[in-house]
Amino acid sequence: MKVIDPSVPRRRYWSDDVGGREVCPRCGHALINEQQTYMMVVRQGGETVPFIVGARAGYFCTECPTVVLDRPGFEEYARTGIKNNRPAEFTIFGLLDLAAIPPERRSQPIGAEGNPIPLVKFLPDDGQPKAGVAGGKPSAGKRKGRGKKRK
Numbered sequence: 001m002k003v004i005d006p007s008v009p010r011r012r013y014w015s016d017d018v019g020g021r022e023v024c025p026r027c028g029h030a031l032i033n034e035q036q037t038y039m040m041v042v043r044q045g046g047e048t049v050p051f052i053v054g055a056r057a058g059y060f061c062t063e064c065p066t067v068v069l070d071r072p073g074f075e076e077y078a079r080t081g082i083k084n085n086r087p088a089e090f091t092i093f094g095l096l097d098l099a100a101i102p103p104e105r106r107s108q109p110i111g112a113e114g115n116p117i118p119l120v121k122f123l124p125d126d127g128q129p130k131a132g133v134a135g136g137k138p139s140a141g142k143r144k145g146r147g148k149k150r151k
């Protein structure tokens, strides 16, 4: 039984922006690591390839809707999702709530007609916590959010 409910929209942070994946950057609670399914989009040479990945690279807060994504972990998944195995720019849209798929549809491909992708998008970035919380350093103009450019 999983602890984390993927149907809850969360704020997401990157491990290297918040100084690790041990504690929640918002409330300081310990994070737990659990396998979940993510919707990922990899861009490479003008090509955009969406794919769904079951990954154990997310660290979840059980006290507030926050997930810290392990950047090296997801980079690894992004690499395997593209043809020639080179690093690529990628975005993670959110988690998939697989339990939302009706039982009679579970044998069908996700995203097929009549079987929409049960994407639970991340909450928009509200600028919290302020830069410097994790490392104790004042912001030097470095904004978190590398690799999360949206179209």
Ligand SMILES: [Zn+2]
Binding pocket: 024, 025, 026, 027, 028, 029, 061, 062, 063, 064, 065, 066
């Ligand atoms: Zn928290």
